[in-house]
Amino acid sequence: MDPTVQTFLCYEVKRRQDQKLLRKGVFQNQVEPYMPLHAELRFLSWFHDTLLCPLGSYQVTLYVSWSPCSECAEELTTFLAGHRNVTMTIYVAQLYYCNWKSPNREGLKILIAEDARLRVMFYDEFLYCWRNFVKNDYNNFDPWSLLDENSRYHNRILQNILKEPMKRLKKETFYFHFENLPYAYGRNKTFLCYEVKRERDNKVLHKGVVQNQVSPCALHAELSFISCFHATELCLDETYKVTWYISWSPCVECAEEIVKFLANHRNVFLTVFIARLYYYWEHTFKEGLQALDKGGVQMHMMCLQDFKDCWSLFVCSETFRPWKRLRKYYLFQNKTLKQILRREMTLKEETFRVQFNNAYKAPKPYRRRVTYLCYQLQEANGDPLTKGCLRTKKGYHAESRFIKRICSMDLGQDQSYQVTCFLTWSPCPHCAQELVSFKRAHPHLRLQIFTARLFFHWKRSYQEGLQRLCRAQVPVAVMGHPEFAYCWDNFVDHQPGPFEPPWAKLEYYSSCLKRRLQQILRSWGVDDLTNDFRNLQLGPTSPPVSSRDPR
CATH class of the missing domain: 3.40.140.10 (Cytidine Deaminase, domain 2)
Incomplete structure (x- = not known):
């Protein structure tokens, strides 16, 4: 971040179970003659050293004058991945250098990937900050001109950024959300890593990561991909091979939309590698998988090699380190998937x-x-x-x-x-x-x-x-x-x-x-x-x- 740009960060830390306020205050970025340090990193250092307890459960709310830069977003993401007992909501007054080529756009997307809630400040949030973090001498908050218009502008930009596919996943995010546990609690997000190739020369045309969206309107990862894919220009004379690596198998509604999409695009062939089966004991979800199979979708549970492939394509170049019982969980879910797909296909x-x-x-x-x-x-x-x-x-x-x-x-x-x-x-x-x-x-x-x-x-x-x-x-x-x-x-x-x-x-x-x-x-x-x-x-x-x- 430009050292001439001052960032102020107002924070509240509450105990999650009873919403009791534990601490609140203000940080700003540290400049010379001290070691330069961004406000977000000063807050993380203070919170980790003075308040954080492994047995506690915390709700953190931040109000920042500028959205986090890519480096601070990385640090916040790493912190949240390592402390699942902390939830974080970040309200931003302004977006910091978020043009098309800026790495800060990717930083905001990876923050959302780690379950941070990212919002733009509107009048109510500015008023709350004024009353709780400003020495106002009992004066009322007097909003500046175009406050609402500016907030709507920043919010529109932010929502467009969050709809964009990510280039890569953080290591911590992959290990947490792609772990193939038979019963995976607390993993409420679906991540979909995709690769689109042209069949005649096997050239990669598109590649990225999408996730389910919560705001401004709910949208599952599968439908987010279809929406992005519709925006690309497809040649009717070409054949395309699409490969997904997905953390949860599609729900029945998404399965129906996928089947319709493939029926309308006969030149698209889809292969899906699944980390975990979603509600595989429920009849309706079984029917969704069966509909996908009948609609021509090739489905496979992710084995060790598939996790390695996904890691190298969408995470990093480091060596993938498999978790315990990966093969055992794969064998169980692979057998379950085969039983589901065979149930109506054979007697x-x-x-x-x-x-x-x-x-x-x-x-x-x-x-x-x-x-x-x-x-x-x-x-x-x-x-x-x-x-x-x-x-x-x-x-x-x-x-x-x-x-x-x-x-x-x-x-x-x-x-x-x-x-x-x-x-x-x-x-x-x-x-x-x-x-x-x-x-x-x-x-x-x-x-x-x-x-x-x-x-x-x-x-x-x-x-x-x-x-x-x-x-x-x-x-x-x-x-x-x-x-x-x-x-x-x-x-x-x-x-x-x-x-x-x-x-x-x-x-x-x-x-x-x-x-x-x-x-x-x-x-x-x-x-x-x-x-x-x-x-x-x-x-x-x-x-x-x-x-x-x-x-």
Whole structure:
């Protein structure tokens, strides 16, 4: 800082738990003939030597005439990183040399990264300082002209600075916020280190660090990146590879926005390395990760090498020193992530054997057979887009969950799609009507249903549901050997080898159910849909429909 510039620092130190005022006073920068020392550093030295106790909990408020320079910001950040029992709020009257090329801008950003609260002084703060730190002889505070206008100007500049990506993280910040603890309390910030490369020459185009913003409006780190990325000029003829190293996995709202962003930017491919899983035991957060996976995002838990890579790219050139149990925590969270992503993408062999069994009676040991729905979404040319498995949960039928899942993808109306569903039970009347309404609302989408068993097929209302589906151009067929084999290959986490019927009389039960379905459809005057089923297209690996189908 320019030695000719005087900085005054007014401070208050309170005990956090009861807000009791412990000390207040004023420092200014020290000049010759004494050793030059900035006001912020004089305060830190005094606070550390006279008041700070490891067992205490402190709330510090500073009112400074000039914002901290880059060196003072570094020292304040290091102090806060080493004393987690201290929170600090800094009010600044003016911003000190914060032009585009000034390192002071980066200093302000790293202060925020270490949870310091940085604000511009407005009238109320000036009035508070006047009453508590100025020898005013009982005179009222007389604001100078343009006080509010100047404060708004400085605040606008400050908010723009804090929205900018940081170039690097402090070592202390990285060690605290990227530690891959299974349960990490007190780490309320998300840091996202990113690198954008052009695929054809692997050239790095953009690189930086963003964090979640609190003021003037809340914005998660992922959305902050998307906002910054939108501001860059992308060439539609180029392909871009984006890599994230993120301290917390995305929440469900951010996951939805990321999927939308990638859907609108087909030339962008995203890989995410995650330090910790955020609320991984909550169902909604699991669904967020599954949506990211289905949206084409490559996700990995950060292993030792990933931490080293992130350290060298975004922290410093020093050697990364891993913390204890890093590998143990990685193995735990990596296993958890795989379980989350596999839960709806694949079925266990035993689940398939019990739930898709098309025998009239459930096999021993007796277990309730509920509705499972495996689906595959393809473009009209057969290119696969996504697939998954859903089941009925807490009265929310699998068909309803499927409709919600497809609707959330915002499929373009100008393109045709094909969805094939494999159900353990045929739809109930309510779900049949929902599927009919869904099909009518999405005329560009071709929907086809295969079912392992017929649900209450002797009841009139259930027969009406099947008839209603077929009349709405939603073909319903009974699964045969080819369809079971297709499900086994595409939706079951099975041992290597060709498909062998997991239960006896699979084809016998299938042929009986096919005859029964044909009787139901004919009794309601539904046209023969044989040609529709024979024209079924599921891409290169699709199962042929059995020629023994009596329809």
